[in-house]
Amino acid sequence: MTDFYEVLGVPRGATQDQIKKAYRALAREHHPDTGDGSDEERFKAVSQAYEVLSTPEKRARYDAGVDPSGRGSAGGPAGFGFEDILQTFFGGGGGARRGPASRAQRGGDTLIHAEVSLEDATFGVAREVTVSLADPCATCAGTCCAPGTSPKTCASCGGTGVVQRVARSLLGQVMSTGPCPACGGYGTTIEAPCTECSGQGRTNSKHTITVDIPAGVETGTRIRLASYGDAGPGGGPRGDLYVEIREKAHRAFERRGNDLHCTIELPMTAAALGTVLHVETFDGARDVDVRAGTHSGETVKLKGLGVGHLQRVGRGDLYVHLDVQTPTALTAEQEELVRKLAVLRGEERPDARLAAVNAGLFSRLREAFTGRER
Ligand SMILES: [Zn+2]
Ligand SMILES: [Zn+2]
Known part of the structure; x- marks a missing residue:
């Protein structure tokens, strides 16, 4: 038995689209009228392969090992109908085809x-x-059909799937056609x-x-x-x-577009003196430089450590937000040191200095939440 998949050069699981595409390309190449690449034998072989593989019923039987050039192919030795080929070539809508309906329907999504x-x-x-x-x-x-049986040509419609009704009216005889009720329009009945x-x-x-x-x-x-x-x-x-x-939401990383955001709690002393933080990212640990004098709410951007872009190269970025922690529950010694620092800095009774709108914490937070949204 000829390997129709090989003839068309498609895999066994090929979709109808793949089969159609392969067939069109080969049929154009070998069509008897094309001159150069014309090869009538090849053209016939390709057409036969297509005719079987493009008809779900025939393909299923072929896949099950039934030789399509054997029984059941009334269309001559080659076993393909020229009508089908013309339809494919000229992109016929198919809906206008006469004849019985196919039992084969596309499965649901x-x-x-x-x-x-x-x-x-x-x-x-x-x-x-x-x-x-x-x-x-x-x-x-x-x-x-039960194994060993096959559909029988419908006796009511003779296999056409269509019946004509003649009704008498005042205007004379009116002919109408409709699907055969005996076979449901399939042209065949399955007895077993x-x-x-x-x-x-x-x-x-x-x-x-x-x-x-x-x-x-x-x-x-x-x-x-x-x-x-x-x-x-x-x-x-x-x-x-x-x-x-x-x-699923992540415990520490939040996604906005393809950027990732996380927050690190930074001791006040580290924020004042500067430090290097080891941040566990999805790409492993990364060193994040925190400059001396970092304010709460400042952000360090790690380029390219965000979510990969869908269907294009590159990744978003990872933003590390620094949340400076004011020390609480000071021991007597610690409190003493902080007081000393305040004195040294002349900050024992700080003035209430109003920050400019664009420099304040509120502004930075707003930027973090809206400025980087896509
Ligand atoms: Zn079955
Ligand atoms: Zn019928």
Whole structure:
């Protein structure tokens, strides 16, 4: 049996889109009218492969090991209809096609949630998710028929899926057409439905899928995995799987856009004298220089240590906010020293000096909260 996937150069799990694209490219290349690359044999092979793989029912049967050039292909030895090919070429809407309806329908989309830590959102993470999905029935390969049986041509409509009704009216005979009630418009009836799937062509099972969660995701971000959703009824193609992200809050780091913010409590003496702090970031410990004379509310920016940008290079920044701690519960000796310092600095009875609006703590806080928002 010919390997149709190989003929089209697509993987076995290829989506309908991939199959269509591969076919179009090859068909153009080998079409008998194109001259140079023209190769009628190749063109026929490619068309046959496409005809089988693009029809969910046929593809399911082919995947299950049924040779499509054998029984059931009334369309001649090559087994493909020229009509289908023209439709693909000229992008026919499909809706206008006459004939019976296909039992195969696209499966539904599935939405699941994945919780990620702030650290995972910063760097991205591969996450295994478990989801219950419909699969093509293993017993009937999506054909809906009990093994060894096949759909019978509908006696009422002769396989067209359509019936004509003639009604007499004052104006004479009125013809109308509609889906055949005996077969539901499919043109065939299934007398012995597959018992495994109750004639639905699919069964449910648990899937474990590894989802590549990129850096920069946040609560509400949806990752689409095309053709990872439910298999369709009647051997139809899979829908899509969506993974919606929920970001867990971090104990110490807060995210604003792709910047991270944290606060470090700094003893008053260190703020006055200056020091080097070892800050545990998501990238490991970093030395943060605190200059002598640092005020409470001052910020040190660590460039590029924030959350990775979604779908572009680079990362946000990490802002370390310094919260100067005024010492409390002084011992007698400590109090003595502080009093001495106050005397030396002439600060025993400080004046109430009003700071300028733009230089005050309130202004700095406001900047931290609004100035860096995206
Ligand atoms: Zn079945
Ligand atoms: Zn019918």
